[in-house]
């Protein structure tokens with residue numbers, strides 16, 4: 001299974017002790033929750049605009065920025081991406097989609 005989100009989240013956790021002069025994420029933590037939420041909102045808007053443009057490269061780039069800043073928000077909130085993934089897995093199971101997908 002792809003563990004990119006988990007590996008990135010571990011780095012984001014480590015950045016809580018990093019020097020803001022050398023780390024973008026440490027700068028965000030130092031600026032505080034409002035700054036992190038502002039960035040998250042901006043990235044959401046940029047993702048919407050990219051999707052409207054139907055430019056695949058832009059959509060991928062902006063969605064990566066959006067997911068990244070979501071991970072920073074989760075870390076600042078003391079949460080891990082595994083918790084969100086478990087919730088999605090739970091819904092997937094509830095909807096019976098997994099069973100249907102396995103049946104092809």
Ligand SMILES: N=c1c2ncn([C@@H]3O[C@H](COP(=O)(O)OP(=O)(O)OP(=O)(O)O)[C@@H](O)[C@H]3O)c2ncn1[C@@H]1O[C@H](COP(=O)(O)O)[C@@H](O)[C@H]1O
Pocket residue numbers: 011012015022023024025026064065068
């Ligand atoms: N994956 C990312 C990542 N994705 C996006 N970004 C940053 O998110 C910002 C996106 O914001 P914008 O597009 O608005 O660009 P900007 O105008 O420069 O940003 P602002 O001046 O508005 O804050 C850019 O500065 C990007 O560099 C990232 N910064 C860091 N990482 C990873 O996070 C980890 C920790 O990074 P550091 O804390 O910098 O060591 C490392 O593994 C990095 O690879």
